[in-house]
Amino acid sequence: MGRSPCCEKAHTNKGAWTKEEDQRLIAYIKAHGEGCWRSLPKAAGLLRCGKSCRLRWINYLRPDLKRGNFTEEEDELIIKLHELLGNKWSLIAGRLPGRTDNEIKNYWNTHIKRKLLARGMDPHTHRPLNAIAGAAISPAQPSPPAATAATTSRPAPPRRRHRRDGTSASTSTSPSAWRPTSRATTRR
DNA sequence: AACCTCATCAACCGCAAGGGA
DNA sequence: ATCCCTTGCGGTTGATGAGGT
Incomplete structure (x- = not known):
């Protein structure tokens, strides 16, 4: 199985997503639908690799996410x-x-x-x-x-323990409400 | 009040699978 | 049948901040 670099690492952002990036991604997917993650970042004007876009969408931006305490x-x-x-x-x-x-x-x-x-x-x-x-x-x-x-x-x-808010962090926020991934970090 | 510990979770990485050429 | 590319998945990392000392 050949493995190809998922992206041009030199020209991509990493770490926490900004509000603007989120909005670009949401707007693009609303307009064009999911799929073709490889080419999406370029088409959407994002300096991210497709993998990262997919993850962000699936795990955080999708409108059908429930988000909240597990029952x-x-x-x-x-x-x-x-x-x-x-x-x-x-x-x-x-x-x-x-x-x-x-x-x-x-x-x-x-x-x-x-x-x-x-x-x-x-x-x-x-x-x-x-x-x-x-x-x-x-x-x-x-x-x-x-x-x-x-x-x-x-x-x-x-x-200890008790969730940050007792209700699961993201809980409070609606999926669409951008939550500053205040982990303003550049990882690795 | 300051410091320390550690639970949380977004996001990363590497690998495997699937599918088209 | 083989190669290559893309997508998807599972495991891991590490900054953050709440709660304890």
Whole structure:
């Protein structure tokens, strides 16, 4: 499989999107629809690579995004789907209208993992941790992730937490309302 | 009040798959 | 059948800021 550079790195912006960039992207997609990400940035007058545009659109700008707290039902559905599908975030997202794979993946890693650990369940196998710990002793079981998870990633609810706003950051904002990605950073 | 710790999440990277030439 | 290009996905990173000390 040939791999080609996704973009001319020298002439593209990275990091947080500006309001103007968002608006350009939205306007372009409204006018021309999604697709052809490779050529989109140029056509839309964006100094971004297509990959970045796609990600921004899918994860943040799409008008049908739900954005907001995951409900208890969604939590359980995610857990169930994860048990069935594993880390197939895009497939899981497909069953949760208005949610993106990135959002679900983040949510899994920050909330649900811990939730399962608190229940004494291994987030990878969805089996009771003690069962796995027992199995770990047997040579057949090659160091189960759970064991590490239980020890390295702090188990159950540590000392804090409460979402920035208690309602999930983006929550408050409507998808269309530009939220200053105040991480005004240039990464890497 | 100042400093420290760490949860959160937007955005990046690399790889794989799919499809057209 | 093979090559090349584009898109999509999963994993990871790191700035930010809330909450703890």
